[in-house]
Amino acid sequence: MDSKKPGKSITIYDIASEAGVSPATVSRVMTKSAGVSESKRRAVEHLIQKYEFRPNALAKSLSNTHTHILGLLVADIRNPYFAALAVECEKAANRRGYTVMLCNVLNDNALEDSNLEKLYEQRVDAIIQAGCRVDDLVTDTQYAAHVNRVSRTIPFITTGKLDGTDCYCLNIDDTKGMKIIIDYLVSLGHRRIAMIGGENRKESTYEKWRQYIYLMGKNDLVFRDDYLQEGSYSEKSGYRCMNRLLDLDIVPTAVIAVNDFTAVGALKAAAERGVRIPQDISVISFDNTFLSEISAPKLTTIDYNYKLFGEKLVDTAIGAVEHRDIPKKQLITPSLVVRDSCADVNQKKE
């Protein structure tokens, strides 16, 4: 039957008995705590090497009530934005001796709830939530209550706002991001600027729109309702929105895409209709995922500084775990990455 799969792993008790010491001493060696004589320490260490002993993390966590695991809930890891963020979180966590436990929400509320419970049952030290329902403009109160229950025992960090809960919020400063974009386009001489993609129920998109409209007015630029094309976050959506813009009587000279996917769709629509980017129309987007590097032309885009973002997320989580005094709200300032998709309106070259 299970001829060779007994595979019981060895324990500090095994080491202890072979070394002729107590399990407590082995434990002290493992945790490098003081008060072990040099001779016994060496004896124990030798056996640890010999058997390649690796302590059972479950037992460890059970006894000292922390797991050194951070739960990370993301909307969908297949989206390069979340993948980039998740990797940076994992790196940052690793550097600090923590592990990340990743769960995908996949736009499924039931799955989001069950993942939340799973992380809770695993007694992760903190939960970081990026995307998902937390980004919705109007907080689902039942969900908020759910989060509140969990966050009573486990620190909760979110990239949304999640009103009515006791969470740490860490956001990208979308207001500033949009301002950087508009300033840049204005500096290139653009006056007819459109914006495509996104859903108004999403906090960050809503903020971008609001800021877009505000800055249109403030800079005395052309604002038309049909220059703000609502959609979603997909390439298809960008394609559709861009086509609608290209059908207008007066076509904009610059298009802001809500994210890289949308921008890629816009590029495709333009290419199909023989509209040259950036000579005829400039395109600029948010996210700076690898898509902006591989698209043709490469996209000028707002970078979220994933490394810093991930690091702050993790630091906030760990800080909360260690009861340090962490601000409840923090903002990350984005920056502009200039590539090839924007041009000066006055230098349209043939």
Add this chain to the structure above:
Amino acid sequence: MDSKKPGKSITIYDIASEAGVSPATVSRVMTKSAGVSESKRRAVEHLIQKYEFRPNALAKSLSNTHTHILGLLVADIRNPYFAALAVECEKAANRRGYTVMLCNVLNDNALEDSNLEKLYEQRVDAIIQAGCRVDDLVTDTQYAAHVNRVSRTIPFITTGKLDGTDCYCLNIDDTKGMKIIIDYLVSLGHRRIAMIGGENRKESTYEKWRQYIYLMGKNDLVFRDDYLQEGSYSEKSGYRCMNRLLDLDIVPTAVIAVNDFTAVGALKAAAERGVRIPQDISVISFDNTFLSEISAPKLTTIDYNYKLFGEKLVDTAIGAVEHRDIPKKQLITPSLVVRDSCADVNQKKE
């Protein structure tokens, strides 16, 4: 100080004492095991509801020696291929009551080793490894030894081959994949077929090349050394390889890219030089990630059936955990997804 962060979660003991029963009874209710009177069961269930009691998974796992967690080591989750696979693994695992613990190797051997140890310390029930060193043609013997030690106690499933270890291997049938491609191109009348991208030290790439060369001969097609352009797996590499092909005296009529990234690079090179895809040259690739959907034109590509792949990976893992009789080697048959990047050579339309 920690004014409101005591947050001790409740236990079966708390429930037991309030219900006036023993912890054992509470446990029986939790695990839905038989032998609890209806009255006590209801009393306990009521308290579980009331306090929203969630059992400590650590304690549970410690006592019954399985965690219901599957470790998943991937090369880099930012690569859409791994993201697609990871999500399918997670879904499949969830369906079977398991959780996935994901770790990125990020092309860093030390990180790969430490992740392996971390998963071992967590006592995950099984480890699935996709990409990483396992895909190397020549197995690093030291690494194999390392894996062997872990796989003594934890079933190990890999998408590579990993000679000299006791692992379950689950591969894509690249031989068949290449045959499907060549057959398809031949059916479209192509005779000058090139192949770009990949590294010959990677098992799956090596197999593709070998099969490509073999089928060139078998089908009596044009084979030239410079039609096989070695590179890597990036968009940049595809771009460079494609340019090299376009510089040749006799340009191929079809190009096989080792993956979607490479194909996207090839499309970009072609576009820049005014070469139309697919009218002038057909491009076909492996992977079928979302890139093949958003590229222009959309890519005809080999699909790996991520759902089935993830499912088999997870089933193999769980099967091994449960000591069921699982084949040590399995193959997944890929299929062709026809989109817009290949054309019949005889119908070059102006």
Add this chain to the structure above:
DNA sequence: TTCTTTTTTGCATCCGATTTCATGATATAC
């Protein structure tokens, strides 16, 4: 040498579940 002080060491308990086993309570059979 004897009395302190300091350092080592192990015993025992805890963390929070599961599970075996013995016991007491019920139900069924004769």
Add this chain to the structure above:
DNA sequence: GTATATCATGAAATCGGATGCAAAAAAGAA
């Protein structure tokens, strides 16, 4: 009404480490 089988229940051990505490050993002081 007694004997037997069935069922419900809790006490206690277990999983594998961490750690407070007291005892033992070693080191220092007088």
